[in-house]
Amino acid sequence: MQLTIKIITFTSIIISTILVSSSNSWLLAWLSLELNTMAILPLISKTKHPRAIEATTKYFLTQATASCLLLLSSTINAWLTGTWSITQMSNQLPSTIMLIALTMKMGTVPTHFWLPEVMQGTTLKTALLISTWQKIAPIILMYSTSNHTPPNIVLTMGLLSSSFGGWAGMNQTQLRKTLAYSSIANMGWTLLTLTTEPKTSLINIFTYIIITIPVFFLMALTSTKTLQDMTTTWTTSPTASTVLAILLLSTAGLPPLTGFMPKLLILEELVTQSLTPAAITATTASLLSLVFYLRIMYLTTLLNPPCSSTSTTKWRQNTRGTLSIGLTPTAATTLIALPTLLL
Known part of the structure; x- marks a missing residue:
């Protein structure tokens, strides 16, 4: 082009x-x-x-x-x-x-x-654009009409999205499809508080965008597209392999990483609105998403030397400066934002 x-x-x-x-x-x-x-x-x-x-x-x-x-x-x-x-x-x-x-x-x-x-x-770059930037315009319109949106329908769609996104993502071996179902699950979390506390929904979606950007950058940097490629990411860049594992844990919402903050706020709002069953359902659905996040992290980190690799080692590739420039600030924000807020 x-x-x-x-x-x-x-x-x-x-x-x-x-x-x-x-x-x-x-x-x-x-x-x-x-x-x-x-x-x-x-x-x-x-x-x-x-x-x-x-x-x-x-x-x-x-x-x-x-x-x-x-x-x-x-x-x-x-x-x-x-x-x-x-x-x-x-x-x-x-x-x-x-x-x-x-x-x-x-x-x-x-x-x-x-x-x-x-x-x-x-x-990968276009997939990054679809899963991040293309969601900004619709979510702004939903935020503008949140006062008149049917709350029961929104809550049902949020619970279904978070559950189905985690359930369907467990069967995938292609990372782009896995991240697509991760996007569906995170959009479900965004919808949960859209009618009651829309600002929390905005925090969740923009936090997800900040976390997703370095994940796609690392995949493009290491030419990783499948789960099998994850087993040899360390041959391309050990540092990128470690950062990618931490980013996946942050996406899963494990404390004290940044991804835990919006999920905690959403659960707190659901309990405040006397929607404890919905909060329990959303928390259970997040465990489904945690399964494929941990599987990717396992293939990324626990198969490093001196452990045996399950596939052929890739040749070390030269890192591209443009990706590194975009990766550094977004990855740092993803990893340290929540501890800074807690302090």
Whole structure:
């Protein structure tokens, strides 16, 4: 892909997200989401592989369906209230349709089936973009309409997403699919407190984004795509292998790492709202996610020398400076943010 096309594409993605975050009209938000969708399609299909074309088609059809539902919801709301304002979603019907449209764009249960296939069919950098930046615009819209969102539906979708994300991730051997189901599980945690304490939901999703960025950077740095590749990560970079293991523990939400902070806040809010059964269910579902996080960490760290490796050793590769520059601050923030807050 030429440099000019890359600049135009990334500029369109950034501007569209900023427009969605700052808009007060559903029409402007819808147009910005369409611009965002059209801008990322060339990035998904740039590898010229049938799997990439399939992923592009699935992404386009899913996002187009979600945009149609969003436009339908905003039109019904404008018909009922006489305004296109985002904050005026007082009727339950358009609020429910809007919730389905936004969760479809983010990839949560029951509209999650496109996310693992799309992330598996594209490159690591594009998969990073889909699992992090592409979630900002929908979550901002959900935050803006959180006062009118049906709480029972949101809570049910959150519990289903956290449970299914952990359950389905245990059977995966491809790291991109594993991280896709991890994204689904973390989106479930975000939805749990969206109606009662939306600021906590924002803390959770942005913490997840900060943790996910160095994970993808390390995978790209070590050319790691499968669980079998994890067994020989130490031959490429022992330091990257150790940091990746700690990042996975942080994603799982183990104290005292950063990933534990938003989960603790969410559980505290659920108990405060007398939703203790939901808190217990979410905690149990997080144990399912912990299984595949620990499996990846085991393959990363416990098979280092002098232990035996289960696959052929890779040649040591030269580290790329651009990835290292982006990796250092994000990994440091992921590892030390919670201890700093506790002090």
